[in-house]
Amino acid sequence: MSDRVIMHMDMNSYFASVEQQTNPELKGKPIAVIGNGRTVITTASYEARAFGVKTGMNTWEARQKCPHIIFVVGDNRKYTYTSAEIVKILLDYTPLVEVFSIDESFMDITGSLRMFGSPERIAYLIKARIRHRFGLTCSIGIAPNKLLAKLASEMKKPDGLTVIRPVEVSRVLERVPIEDLCGIGSRTHRQLSLFGIQTCGDLGRFPVDILRRKFGIIGERLHYMGLGIDDSPVVPVEEAEEVKSVGHSMTLEKDISVRKDINKYLLQLSEMVGRRARRYGVAGKTVHLTVRYADFTTFGRQQTRKMPTNNSEEIFAEAVSILDTFVLTQPVRLLGVRITNLSYQREQLPLFAEERKKALATGAMDMVNNKFGDFTVTYGSILDTEEKGSHVISPAWRPSGIRNVDVR
Amino acid sequence: MQFTVTKDIFLKGLQRVQSIVEKRNTMPILSNVLLETVDDRLDITATDLEVGMKSSYPVTTVKPGKITVSAKKLFEIIRELPDADITFSTKENDWVELRCGKAVFNIVGLSPDEFPYFPSIQENNFIKIESELLRDMIEKTSFAICHDETKYNLNGVFLKAAEAGEKTALKMVATDGHRLSLMEKTLEGSFGPELSKGVIFPKKGIFEIKKFTEDEPCELLLGFLDNSAVIKKNNMVVVMRLVDGEFPDYTRVIPQNNDRIVKVDREQLFHSLRRMAILSSEKSKGVKLEIDREKIIISSSNPELGEAREDMESDYDGEPLQIGFNAKYLLDVLGVVDSQFILLCLRDELSPALIRAAEKEDFTSVIMPMRL
Numbered sequence: 001m002s003d004r005v006i007m008h009m010d011m012n013s014y015f016a017s018v019e020q021q022t023n024p025e026l027k028g029k030p031i032a033v034i035g036n037g038r039t040v041i042t043t044a045s046y047e048a049r050a051f052g053v054k055t056g057m058n059t060w061e062a063r064q065k066c067p068h069i070i071f072v073v074g075d076n077r078k079y080t081y082t083s084a085e086i087v088k089i090l091l092d093y094t095p096l097v098e099v100f101s102i103d104e105s106f107m108d109i110t111g112s113l114r115m116f117g118s119p120e121r122i123a124y125l126i127k128a129r130i131r132h133r134f135g136l137t138c139s140i141g142i143a144p145n146k147l148l149a150k151l152a153s154e155m156k157k158p159d160g161l162t163v164i165r166p167v168e169v170s171r172v173l174e175r176v177p178i179e180d181l182c183g184i185g186s187r188t189h190r191q192l193s194l195f196g197i198q199t200c201g202d203l204g205r206f207p208v209d210i211l212r213r214k215f216g217i218i219g220e221r222l223h224y225m226g227l228g229i230d231d232s233p234v235v236p237v238e239e240a241e242e243v244k245s246v247g248h249s250m251t252l253e254k255d256i257s258v259r260k261d262i263n264k265y266l267l268q269l270s271e272m273v274g275r276r277a278r279r280y281g282v283a284g285k286t287v288h289l290t291v292r293y294a295d296f297t298t299f300g301r302q303q304t305r306k307m308p309t310n311n312s313e314e315i316f317a318e319a320v321s322i323l324d325t326f327v328l329t330q331p332v333r334l335l336g337v338r339i340t341n342l343s344y345q346r347e348q349l350p351l352f353a354e355e356r357k358k359a360l361a362t363g364a365m366d367m368v369n370n371k372f373g374d375f376t377v378t379y380g381s382i383l384d385t386e387e388k389g390s391h392v393i394s395p396a397w398r399p400s401g402i403r404n405v406d407v408r
Numbered sequence: 409m410q411f412t413v414t415k416d417i418f419l420k421g422l423q424r425v426q427s428i429v430e431k432r433n434t435m436p437i438l439s440n441v442l443l444e445t446v447d448d449r450l451d452i453t454a455t456d457l458e459v460g461m462k463s464s465y466p467v468t469t470v471k472p473g474k475i476t477v478s479a480k481k482l483f484e485i486i487r488e489l490p491d492a493d494i495t496f497s498t499k500e501n502d503w504v505e506l507r508c509g510k511a512v513f514n515i516v517g518l519s520p521d522e523f524p525y526f527p528s529i530q531e532n533n534f535i536k537i538e539s540e541l542l543r544d545m546i547e548k549t550s551f552a553i554c555h556d557e558t559k560y561n562l563n564g565v566f567l568k569a570a571e572a573g574e575k576t577a578l579k580m581v582a583t584d585g586h587r588l589s590l591m592e593k594t595l596e597g598s599f600g601p602e603l604s605k606g607v608i609f610p611k612k613g614i615f616e617i618k619k620f621t622e623d624e625p626c627e628l629l630l631g632f633l634d635n636s637a638v639i640k641k642n643n644m645v646v647v648m649r650l651v652d653g654e655f656p657d658y659t660r661v662i663p664q665n666n667d668r669i670v671k672v673d674r675e676q677l678f679h680s681l682r683r684m685a686i687l688s689s690e691k692s693k694g695v696k697l698e699i700d701r702e703k704i705i706i707s708s709s710n711p712e713l714g715e716a717r718e719d720m721e722s723d724y725d726g727e728p729l730q731i732g733f734n735a736k737y738l739l740d741v742l743g744v745v746d747s748q749f750i751l752l753c754l755r756d757e758l759s760p761a762l763i764r765a766a767e768k769e770d771f772t773s774v775i776m777p778m779r780l
Binding site for chain 2: 306307344347348349350351352353355356
């Protein structure tokens with residue numbers, strides 16, 4: 001693991017920049033990308049950030065900070081498409097590309113240097129191509145490992161390029177506040193400050209056995225993080241760990257408590273789960289149902305079946321029977337359906353004609369929907385509900401494979 | 409109640425009922441055996457309300473009576489006792505005392521009055537069946553029984569007799585919705601109204617009957633009582649509640665027009681499939697068969713492990729065909745067929761396949777392919 005060259009690429013205010021590129025009227029103006037219906041700000045442009053508008057704010061909060069802000073309802077398809085195209089560019093420089101989220105990727109370019117020259121040259125080539133093709137900018141960090149590469153890319157935004165060479169590591173880390181490290185959240189930060197640890201320098205010098213006693217196995221990792229040591233490899237998509245669950249959830253347009261309405265959403269979610277599972281040839285034995293009440297109390301229940309399934313109706317029936325086991329005490333805000341305990345399998349066809357017809361009909365439905373888009377052919381009982389499908393890009397989104405969720 | 413019995417006899421009697429007693433402990437009395445002495449005979453009875461068994465053994469009765477005790481504990485105790493006579497006696501409040509050599513056990517029992525009713529069996533209207541014939545039929549069908557309890561009508565084997573003149577065709581069928589196995593034997597005599605209509609024997613009961621047939625060949629008696637079937641062998645009786653449900657019309661799933669027939673050496677295919685199945689995925693065991701006029705290529709692959717392939721000679725003169733199967737389903741069939749060659753009768757890659765022994769006609773298996 002010694003002498004690696006790792007690059008971290010972070011797209012600058014990604015969603016907002018994509019919107020400004022596709023609609024020139026928005027260029028140079030403070031804009032914020034929001035979701036559909038009840039939502040918060042997902043990304044603000046740099047012009048809006050100057051006024052103090054931040055991700056996660058309500059629209060009215062943002063308007064208070066910046067009265068002439070322009071809200072744009074996000075178009076997730078644009079973002080997932082662009083992101084997948086950007087990853088293709090990255091793959092021209094190394095096969096070791098780990099997509100970390102929709103707008104961030106790690107690359108191990110150790111073996112690419114002989115072909116392309118210096119790390120900086122690769123960074124400039126990537127930046128130039130992304131700017132030329134999409135008009136977007138990104139910040140790139142280059143360092144001996146993922147932890148430091150990510151730290152480096154955060155140092156200069158927008159359109160930055162920061163290199164941390166191995167000899168500079170301890171000098172750079174000395175003054176870096178610990179909360180800037182990826183992996184130290186607000187809780188760990190609070191606990192560490194109780195020890196008087198403020199900077200990475202402090203963390204690296206702090207006795208490791210005290211950390212170990214306080215944090216267990218994580219304590220040791222924190223120690224190494226303070227020293228800027230991180231051995232974790234860049235894991236390309238095809239080598240990533242097997243997917244353990246397939247699920248979808250949605251925040252409803254408005255809180256509902258009528259069982260019939262809840263069932264409609266459950267059927268829609270079950271179809272989304274079933275379709276994605278079928279597309280990638282997996283079936284789940286356990287079905288989970290997640291419910292969030294109006295006051296944000298969230299809970300889930302699960303039920304395990306005799307046989308794994310990826311049939312939408314069976315998933316739906318299981319979800320409904322889980323819902324039958326408890327009494328809803330409040331209106332529902334969010335619903336989620338998930339299958340786990342996955343097995344990868346080719347499809348065994350049923351012997352008896354009635355069941356076989358059902359399986360073949362599902363196959364035919366999937367073929368139509370693959371060609372003409374999700375929910376082109378679907379269950380009659382969910383025809384009247386609003387637009388269907390995924391509206392939110394999950395953090396687990398990936399440009400290919402089972403985690404590639406079609407969003408609208 | 410008091411009696412003396414040799415260890416061998418008592419152990420054998422208790423061992424036989426271990427598989428009957430209820431393991432889930434929903435009703436404590438069901439994990440007990442009923443012991444009853446009449447004259448110099450000990451009747452041991454166990455039941456889980458679905459399948460019950462009663463068997464009789466010679467003992468020396470001192471005082472007649474009855475009691476129930478935990479089947480598992482009593483068996484464990486008797487198993488560890490020395491080879492000597494065992495004295496079994498009941499005390500007040502359903503306590504039991506066991507003495508053997510210098511060992512004494514005092515164990516709690518439950519009142520025999522709480523033990524479920526076991527029907528008394530009259531021996532008229534019984535049908536006689538050779539144990540070997542029955543064993544053959546059960547062996548070649550029971551592997552296809554469905555284990556999904558929600559499909560309760562498939563949780564057993566279907567037995568039906570169709571009279572044809574002097575002879576009767578006795579058919580046994582099992583299916584789990586993915587494959588089906590059918591045995592057909594021609595017998596003399598008639599078989600009564602229940603079998604003409606067809607009955608479903610429960611899975612647990614069928615395995616008890618199979619145990620009956622595993623000793624030396626003999627004649628078994630089969631009769632019906634209300635909604636139950638009664639099987640009798642020498643000193644043992646098994647009574648089982650028949651599955652109350654409609655068995656699907658299996659005749660409709662047996663393909664009639666499968667004209668692409670491949671003749672294969674059974675053992676060769678069996679071992680090849682076992683090898684290939686190692687690399688197919690854990691749960692679905694999918695293997696691919698590519699059949700043409702020269703050879704059959706059997707292959708499997710697993711994204712995590714790799715891939716494997718093997719080819720063998722084929723006796724086939726149709727169009728080339730690719731078809732996927734769950735290797736376990738094929739192996740189950742090849743494991744029970746007693747013939748050197750089998751016939752694999754296919755139609756296309758999405759239609760059910762029919763498997764028969766090349767030399768015999770009594771066995772038919774249908775397996776639904778997997779989508780490749």
